[in-house]
Amino acid sequence: MDNYIIEMLGITKEFPGIIANDNITLQLKKGEIHALLGENGAGKSTLMSVLFGLYQPEKGVIRVKGQEVRIKGPLDANALGIGMVHQHFKLVHNFTVLQNIVLGMETVKHGLLKMDDARKKVMELSERYGLYIDPDALIEDITVGMQQRVEILKMLYRDNEIMIFDEPTAVLTPQEIDELMQIMRNLVEEGKSILFITHKLDEIKAVADRCSVLRRGKYIGTVDVASVSKEEMSEMMVGRKVSLTVEKTPASPGKTILEVDHISVKSHLEGHTKLLVNDVSFQVRSGEIVCIAGIDGNGQTELVHAITGLGAMSSGSVALNGEDVTKKTIRHRNTHGLSHVPEDRHKHGLVLDYNLAYNLVLQQYFEPRFQKASFLKNEEIYKYADQLIEQYDIRSGEGADTVVRSMSGGNQQKAIVAREIAREHDILLAVQPTRGLDVGAIEYIHRELVKQRDAGAAILLISLELDEVMNLSDRILVMFEGSIVAELDPQEVTVQELGLYMAGSKRQDMAGKAGEA
Numbered sequence: 001m002d003n004y005i006i007e008m009l010g011i012t013k014e015f016p017g018i019i020a021n022d023n024i025t026l027q028l029k030k031g032e033i034h035a036l037l038g039e040n041g042a043g044k045s046t047l048m049s050v051l052f053g054l055y056q057p058e059k060g061v062i063r064v065k066g067q068e069v070r071i072k073g074p075l076d077a078n079a080l081g082i083g084m085v086h087q088h089f090k091l092v093h094n095f096t097v098l099q100n101i102v103l104g105m106e107t108v109k110h111g112l113l114k115m116d117d118a119r120k121k122v123m124e125l126s127e128r129y130g131l132y133i134d135p136d137a138l139i140e141d142i143t144v145g146m147q148q149r150v151e152i153l154k155m156l157y158r159d160n161e162i163m164i165f166d167e168p169t170a171v172l173t174p175q176e177i178d179e180l181m182q183i184m185r186n187l188v189e190e191g192k193s194i195l196f197i198t199h200k201l202d203e204i205k206a207v208a209d210r211c212s213v214l215r216r217g218k219y220i221g222t223v224d225v226a227s228v229s230k231e232e233m234s235e236m237m238v239g240r241k242v243s244l245t246v247e248k249t250p251a252s253p254g255k256t257i258l259e260v261d262h263i264s265v266k267s268h269l270e271g272h273t274k275l276l277v278n279d280v281s282f283q284v285r286s287g288e289i290v291c292i293a294g295i296d297g298n299g300q301t302e303l304v305h306a307i308t309g310l311g312a313m314s315s316g317s318v319a320l321n322g323e324d325v326t327k328k329t330i331r332h333r334n335t336h337g338l339s340h341v342p343e344d345r346h347k348h349g350l351v352l353d354y355n356l357a358y359n360l361v362l363q364q365y366f367e368p369r370f371q372k373a374s375f376l377k378n379e380e381i382y383k384y385a386d387q388l389i390e391q392y393d394i395r396s397g398e399g400a401d402t403v404v405r406s407m408s409g410g411n412q413q414k415a416i417v418a419r420e421i422a423r424e425h426d427i428l429l430a431v432q433p434t435r436g437l438d439v440g441a442i443e444y445i446h447r448e449l450v451k452q453r454d455a456g457a458a459i460l461l462i463s464l465e466l467d468e469v470m471n472l473s474d475r476i477l478v479m480f481e482g483s484i485v486a487e488l489d490p491q492e493v494t495v496q497e498l499g500l501y502m503a504g505s506k507r508q509d510m511a512g513k514a515g516e517a
């Protein structure tokens with residue numbers, strides 16, 4: 001008999017207008033890494049939230065080590081040895097790493113916290129599982145990768161045997177992803193069992209033993225990862241063949257749309273004298289996709305903020321279609337040719353408590369098409385929204401009326417991309433446009449970007465995904481420590497070489513290149 005540590009049998013969970021989980025079965029063996037794969041909105045996060053006690057299913061049974069259980073909340077889940085690392089981490093930002101790990105588990109002696117024992121246990125766990133952390137650093141000062149290690153240590157500190165990772169790699173750099181894969185292998189070697197949500201088939205191939213596939217709330221099947229190809233897994237998930245490469249003809253660039261001229265950005269932090277963006281100049285022309293490649297944190301965010309107006313620059317200028325917009329408002333830039341898919345979808349991309357229709361016209365509701373004498377033309381707005389929802393296959397419970405906060409992460413992302421591509425623009429500044437999207441949606445968005453390019457739009461892509469950079473761009477600019485250190489032709493450079501530039505081990509002589517058309 002199979003040694004299942006968790007069995008979820010016939011789980012059904014409904015939300016208004018949608019059956020998020022429709023009679024789903026998931027069986028986790030002890031000591032395996034089990035991937036959960038499915039399109040955006042297929043019901044993966046919902047199913048894991050049911051297991052962690054965040055939602056109560058309408059139907060179905062959960063067994064832990066053969067015993068039927070009722071999991072009424074995360075405390076019940078914890079008592080059963082189940083831990084979860086959420087897509088958006090749940091850490092207290094002004095607490096230290098150590099305080100976060102022991103939070104809620106503090107032991108007290110004579111009214112005093114026994115932090116020394118806690119520290120010892122945390123450091124032992126950190127060593128044993130290869131989870132490097134600084135116990136005294138504040139969460140707000142550490143990298144996303146370290147924050148994730150804190151979340152994993154929280155589970156280990158609570159002796160969790162079953163670990164749920166909800167899209168843990170979406171926020172990590174390629175190096176951090178490799179580290180996490182190794183950590184996951186260490187965890188199962190020590191007897192833990194892992195449930196792992198990801199959209200990345202390479203990751204499933206690299207670490208998972210088995211993979212269960214969901215589609216539109218339904219269970220499709222479970223496969224042994226070693227015996228199926230990536231193409232077979234994506235077909236199971238989407239229900240059709242998906243092309244994992246981008247087809248495009250060579251670019252024929254036209255006139256300059258965006259001109260970035262000697263931009264520098266200083267840090268706001270006291271004592272930081274280094275420039276976050278250091279004298280960056282480049283142009284993007286109509287009909288080309290230029291990609292800024294780089295390891296996260298090398299000034300890309302600050303550069304994008306300077307171009308869009310979300311953040312200040314200390315010197316330099318930005319021109320759109322020949323007009324100097326350096327001192328212009330965000331709205332001015334948006335109505336004069338600039339579309340922007342932002343990096344932080346919750347902070348800059350959506351109003352989470354508005355419905356989908358209003359989010360789809362956030363940059364346009366003031367135009368005569370959608371407004372007359374300060375009144376919104378709701379009929380027009382909903383007509384437009386329905387069109388985009390259909391075209392981009394944005395899935396949610398109540399269509400245009402759905403409050404965006406309740407939508408799945410991938411569908412929130414699709415809504416932003418749809419809004420920014422669909423409205424009139426001369427340049428699209430797309431920051432990680434496919435983050436959190438399933439392979440089918442990525443295929444669609446990549447094709448749309450190429451279509452935009454061929455119709456004459458300029459595209460500036462900021463991506464951490466090397467495959468995306470290599471497949472999609474016509475020109476690559478590599479950013480390292482705030483500067484552009486190389487301009488590369490994706491046809492001529494190898495991924496390995498690109499990696500060397502990104503890591504700062506190699507650089508071109510850029511003198512004379514800056515500002516060159």
Ligand SMILES: Nc1ncnc2c1ncn2[C@@H]1O[C@H](COP(=O)(O)OP(=O)(O)OP(=O)(O)O)[C@@H](O)[C@H]1O
Binds near residue numbers: 015397409436
């Ligand atoms: N709290 C909620 N209220 C209403 N609807 C919800 C809620 N949570 C999820 N849904 C809906 O249930 C469906 C499944 O969402 P879920 O987040 O489980 O998908 P997912 O497979 O994790 O998707 P993604 O890959 O995009 O993260 C979605 O259509 C979503 O809109």
